[in-house]
Amino acid sequence: MHSALATASPHLNFLLLPPHSTTATALPCAPIRSSPVQSQHLQAQGSNAPFLCCKAGIASRRARSCKQARMQMHALRGGLQVSGLCFDAACQQQADKAFLIALVLPLVFGGLAILYILRPPPKEALEKGSVFRDPKTGAFFEAPEGESPLKDQKGELAFRPISYLPWPVPEDYEGTRLRVAVGERSSKEMRTFVFNKLRPDGELLLVTLPRPLGIVFEYDERRKQAIVVDLVEGSYADQRRKVAGLNQRLQECVLPGDVLRAVSCTNFVYPTNALFGAKAPERHIVLYGADKQKWSSIRGALKKGDVKDGEVSLVVERRRT
Structure with missing residues (x-):
């Protein structure tokens, strides 16, 4: 049983x-x-x-x-x-205290980090000239010992665009100087940018086009370059090419075979008071340097911007014929 x-x-x-x-x-x-x-x-x-x-x-x-x-x-x-639940006042008080600590400590350390980054440079470095300031943007730069930055005819700094950042170049830097409109969208100013040639028979050109551009690019993985391979029929780029061909002024258009060196795009710039919420970030037109950049980054820069931001400036290098 x-x-x-x-x-x-x-x-x-x-x-x-x-x-x-x-x-x-x-x-x-x-x-x-x-x-x-x-x-x-x-x-x-x-x-x-x-x-x-x-x-x-x-x-x-x-x-x-x-x-x-x-x-x-x-x-x-x-x-x-x-269980993570409190059933008495003492437990709830401890939970509230832990929450406040977890909330306040990151804010305190974040504020200290921002103050450290925004600290002014040493006065001795400014007087010596090893640290200099761009009066237009308010950015500070440090030059290697014994070198001075290149300036244009107006006495303003000349830059070389690397990704989204403009970097000063030394006085003996050789290259083609081009004036591009950058800055806050409502008050853009012409600034000088310097480009060296990728090939001896190359020619650097500045072309401005409305959005949408209508340009087809192909990325060269070996050279890390975006190359123009075609223009969309009826697009702004195609219309400009046809007009330039009639007037024999091909410098004002984009042609297949051109190498993209830089392109203007819209980017958000955070002034100092915007970091603390006192002012909204500003829409600025910046020049994106495409040299040796990944295709995903170049494609992202080409997409940044609206029609209301104005025309797009493209710096291309073309083989001289």
Whole structure:
């Protein structure tokens, strides 16, 4: 004759049958008496009162089933420590304190980092000339010892665009100087940019076109260059090519085979007071340098901008014929 073993759980009641058993009879179980605090805890855990099996019934079930019930009761008592919920004022006070610390500390360290970055350069470096400032943008640059930056006829700094950043060049830097309109969208100014030639028979040209451009580029992985391969029929670039061909002024258009050296795009510039929320970021037209840049970055720069931002300036290098 086979007997049935009954085991009770706080989450479900089930029967444990011995091997080859075909019938089972549930044995009555009695609830444990618990204090009001324990009862509230058990209700918060979403479970019924735990059950311990009665001593009545088959003797073989007592040791295992009653031991399991006691272990389950201990697990329920410790549930308050892992649930993440507070049921008293002291626990809630500790949770609020931890939240404030986690919120305030990153803000304090972030503010200190911003103040450190925006600190003015040493006065000695400014007087010596190793650190100089661009009055138009307010940016500071540091020159190697014994070198001076290149300036244009107006006495303003001349730049070489590298990605989205304009970098000063030394006085002996050789290249073609081009004047490109950059700056805040509502008050753009002409600044001087210098480009060296990629090939001896190359010619650097500045072309301005409205959006959308209608230019098809192909990226050369080996040389890290974006090359013009076609113009979309009827686009602004195609119309400019046809007009320039009639007037024999091909310098004012983009042609297949041209290498993209730089392109103007719209970028958000954050003034100092904008970092603290006192002023909204400004839309600036910047010149993106495409030399040795990844295709994903060049493609992103070509997409940055709207029709309301004005015409796009493209610097291309063309083989001289």
